[in-house]
Amino acid sequence: MAGAVGGGRGCVTLHGAQIRDLLDAKHNVLFDCDGVIWNGETAVSGAPEVVTLLKQRGKRVFFVTNNCTRPRENYVQKFSRLGFTDVAEEEIFSSAYCSAAYLRDVARLQGKVYVIGCGGVMKELRDAGVPVVEEEDAEPGASIYNCPLDPDVKAVLVGYDENFTFMKLAKACCYLRNSECLFLATDPDPWHPLRGGRITPGSGSLTAALETASSRKATVIGKPSRFMFECIASQFDLDPARSLMIGDRLETDILFGSNCGLATVLTLTGVSTLEEALAYRDSQEPQQKDCTPDYVVDSVADFLQALEE
Amino acid sequence: MAGAVGGGRGCVTLHGAQIRDLLDAKHNVLFDCDGVIWNGETAVSGAPEVVTLLKQRGKRVFFVTNNCTRPRENYVQKFSRLGFTDVAEEEIFSSAYCSAAYLRDVARLQGKVYVIGCGGVMKELRDAGVPVVEEEDAEPGASIYNCPLDPDVKAVLVGYDENFTFMKLAKACCYLRNSECLFLATDPDPWHPLRGGRITPGSGSLTAALETASSRKATVIGKPSRFMFECIASQFDLDPARSLMIGDRLETDILFGSNCGLATVLTLTGVSTLEEALAYRDSQEPQQKDCTPDYVVDSVADFLQALEE
Numbered sequence: 001m002a003g004a005v006g007g008g009r010g011c012v013t014l015h016g017a018q019i020r021d022l023l024d025a026k027h028n029v030l031f032d033c034d035g036v037i038w039n040g041e042t043a044v045s046g047a048p049e050v051v052t053l054l055k056q057r058g059k060r061v062f063f064v065t066n067n068c069t070r071p072r073e074n075y076v077q078k079f080s081r082l083g084f085t086d087v088a089e090e091e092i093f094s095s096a097y098c099s100a101a102y103l104r105d106v107a108r109l110q111g112k113v114y115v116i117g118c119g120g121v122m123k124e125l126r127d128a129g130v131p132v133v134e135e136e137d138a139e140p141g142a143s144i145y146n147c148p149l150d151p152d153v154k155a156v157l158v159g160y161d162e163n164f165t166f167m168k169l170a171k172a173c174c175y176l177r178n179s180e181c182l183f184l185a186t187d188p189d190p191w192h193p194l195r196g197g198r199i200t201p202g203s204g205s206l207t208a209a210l211e212t213a214s215s216r217k218a219t220v221i222g223k224p225s226r227f228m229f230e231c232i233a234s235q236f237d238l239d240p241a242r243s244l245m246i247g248d249r250l251e252t253d254i255l256f257g258s259n260c261g262l263a264t265v266l267t268l269t270g271v272s273t274l275e276e277a278l279a280y281r282d283s284q285e286p287q288q289k290d291c292t293p294d295y296v297v298d299s300v301a302d303f304l305q306a307l308e309e
Numbered sequence: 310m311a312g313a314v315g316g317g318r319g320c321v322t323l324h325g326a327q328i329r330d331l332l333d334a335k336h337n338v339l340f341d342c343d344g345v346i347w348n349g350e351t352a353v354s355g356a357p358e359v360v361t362l363l364k365q366r367g368k369r370v371f372f373v374t375n376n377c378t379r380p381r382e383n384y385v386q387k388f389s390r391l392g393f394t395d396v397a398e399e400e401i402f403s404s405a406y407c408s409a410a411y412l413r414d415v416a417r418l419q420g421k422v423y424v425i426g427c428g429g430v431m432k433e434l435r436d437a438g439v440p441v442v443e444e445e446d447a448e449p450g451a452s453i454y455n456c457p458l459d460p461d462v463k464a465v466l467v468g469y470d471e472n473f474t475f476m477k478l479a480k481a482c483c484y485l486r487n488s489e490c491l492f493l494a495t496d497p498d499p500w501h502p503l504r505g506g507r508i509t510p511g512s513g514s515l516t517a518a519l520e521t522a523s524s525r526k527a528t529v530i531g532k533p534s535r536f537m538f539e540c541i542a543s544q545f546d547l548d549p550a551r552s553l554m555i556g557d558r559l560e561t562d563i564l565f566g567s568n569c570g571l572a573t574v575l576t577l578t579g580v581s582t583l584e585e586a587l588a589y590r591d592s593q594e595p596q597q598k599d600c601t602p603d604y605v606v607d608s609v610a611d612f613l614q615a616l617e618e
Contacts, residue, residue: 169510201518
């Protein structure tokens with residue numbers, strides 16, 4: 001049992017009593033959302049009950065998502081809609097919220113942000129009091145050769161944006177010619193699964209375009225970067241040794257846990273597979289090892305029995 | 310003099326007699342266009358005369374450009390407009406033309422191409438008889454979740470596209486889920502200079518977005534890949550040892566020359582600088598060494614005196 005609870009990155013598949021022991025040892029549970037507690041608009045079976053029972057057992061629960069499309073208040077609505085009845089806005093840390101916090105509290109930005117991103121990012125920036133460039137409607141005849149550039153822009157932030165265009169890319173590129181202009185990305189996710197076997201490009205894809213065009217590298221706010229954990233810890237005084245990260249994506253969620261000194265659980269209801277986890281475990285590369293989860297469960301529903309006893 | 314003519318990648322600045330000796334040793338001269346013989350709509354001073362005199366001296370002249378925005382017939386018009394009076398369509402090898410040649414002659418594509426690119430690419434594909442997906446106007450309500458995908462698509466080709474959108478990226482991404490679908494890029498250029506200090510993202514930027522989203526690597530047709538030289542050689546029986554490549558970009562033009570076994574000349578009327586060339590020369594990395602030009606001139610006009618004698 002000690003092996004299961006205290007062991008290093010062993011990809012140990014957890015059962016019954018092992019889950020109970022693990023939960024006894026931890027006080028804070030961090031969940032990724034997509035692929036872990038829900039898939040699109042469908043809750044993972046048992047996930048709402050797991051969250052409720054964790055809280056009833058005195059655990060602190062947080063939701064840490066690279067998804068930047070919704071402001072936190074919309075997340076509260078989604079939680080409620082999918083049967084999670086006791087999730088508060090303060091427990092939700094999205095890459096949009098954390099990007100706004102970074103610009104306000106860490107970078108202490110003096111100027112405007114040019115945003116490639118959707119409503120969720122814009123709303124969080126405005127709520128944080130960070131000035132953004134208000135995109136004018138495309139003027140007839142405006143082109144990359146003559147479009148106006150705002151001289152107050154001191155940061156470019158890239159997130160998921162279904163309205164991404166060449167013009168936005170070109171403008172961002174011009175702003176980044178100024179080496180004092182910050183270059184941030186909400187998250188590194190390369191793509192996201194859609195229904196019916198389709199996928200959609202993620203923030204990481206749009207960021208790659210801008211990195212190539214600007215010959216610069218973005219500072220990435222979302223997982224696996226440590227910043228989102230620092231953001232939570234600054235508000236809730238978390239001890240990494242007593243915290244557990246549960247996620248479905250090895251290269252973001254699990255690596256994030258490793259980077260922050262958290263125990264990690266891979267759940268198999270999302271993107272990554274057990275085979276991929278075992279390949280990381282057996283790799284000789286230290287960086288690949290860090291993508292190996294400590295533990296594996298089929299679903300967060302596996303926690304139910306341990307919590308109901 | 311032997312050093313200047315036959316020496317290896319020495320960044321030798323060429324003068325008078327050295328230029329004459331170099332030209333005596335070569336039969337074929339390959340020019341990049343942007344930044345070498347013209348900048349935008351302005352010919353580099355003396356460049357039209359150099360081309361004419363090379364031909365009068367019995368040299369074969371080719372134009373090898375990563376620019377994919379124009380079909381070859383438009384290039385002929387541009388040459389004429391800028392004072393190059395004796396350039397024929399067969400001497401112009403653009404990445405758009407060579408991409409179409411690759412799909413027809415090398416890949417022998419059985420199916421359609423989904424194109425991210427501009428009119429130049431579409432025209433060359435049609436001229437080569439390669440079927441392309443005709444992009445319908447955006448239907449109201451069409452989204453990445455429900456837009457139609459053409460089952461006959463067997464290749465995705467990415468080039469410079471000022472009408473690039475998230476939807477195009479997402480569609481290309483879905484096509485590339487089929488591992489038998491080819492993934493080509495016209496060229497790797499990350500950005501291009503515009504007037505007034507602005508830059509515009511290049512094909513390489515858009516390709517990076519799609520590579521990240523699809524977890525695949527594109528086959529790049531343009532310089533520095535060898536394919537464009539093979540394309541010329543298949544039509545004109547070139548001896549690399551008797552061929553000279555003149556370009557302004559170390560990472561594309563000069564590396565292309567090195568990759569194909571050509572002598573290389575950097576001209577300083579475009580993107581790269583002498584300092585960058587010397588840094589490559591002094592690097593310990595073999596791949597960086599290959600970006601070192603054999604010779605350097607301020608401008609192709611430096612060839613004039615040697616040719617006029």
